[in-house]
Amino acid sequence: MWVYEKKLQYPVKVSTCNPTLAKYLMEQYGGADGELAAALRYLNQRYTIPDKVIGLLTDIGTEEFAHLEMIATMVYKLTKDATPEQLREAGLGDHYVNHDSALYYHNAAGVPWTASYIQAKGDPIADLYEDIAAEEKARATYQWLIDISDDPDLNDSLRFLREREIVHSMRFREAVEILKEDREQKKIF
């Protein structure tokens, strides 16, 4: 069960009307290394992972939804008042004819999200290594987004999200260390 708090994890402020940025941000919305993929990956893997790290996957998977909501807010703010003409100029003409300015789970190039982006191998090490890789790939995506964006307020929120990827990666690496060690066992030398 979840308890919803009706506010964003970190404030999202957009300073310029720039629908092209919305197109790029879609990569983190419905892309392979995006927040949706991350949330669904962790919240699904947690059923078949050792008890000691279930809570970690629940916590991080939940936070990914909070990030998804931030990305959604950014995309929404950047497109909500744009005319069809402006959307076409921003490269969102294809999006407009299918969705108007509604959000949809696809990447920056318009490729729809698919479950094959994520894996649940059932092997705890394989799954956690995938999770670490996913965090580093999301960190890289945020870096490229910051590089390509010229909106200082938006970049501020993107920096927060990038930092969270670093912390998540750290925690997954610790989870691997916990599973490597037999901490439960009594050692007699």
Place this chain on the structure above:
Amino acid sequence: MQPENLHHFTPVKSYRPFHGPFDPCPPIGKKYYRTPPNLYMNFQPPNLEQFPPHEALMRGTLWKALYDYYENPYRERKS
């Protein structure tokens, strides 16, 4: 390629990609990549220094050792 900075730690690493005589664009010079602090910490040790709570909420981490500010390393140019 030799790392350009052997003595001072930096989370920003760089290398110069090969530029051939028939490459269409001018060389980008240095190509940068990041090696954030989590890579150097196997398991977070206890009692690390913390940011004050409000500052931590804004930075995205409670731990000073895990904070890594990011800025676009490339300067804009024409062509």
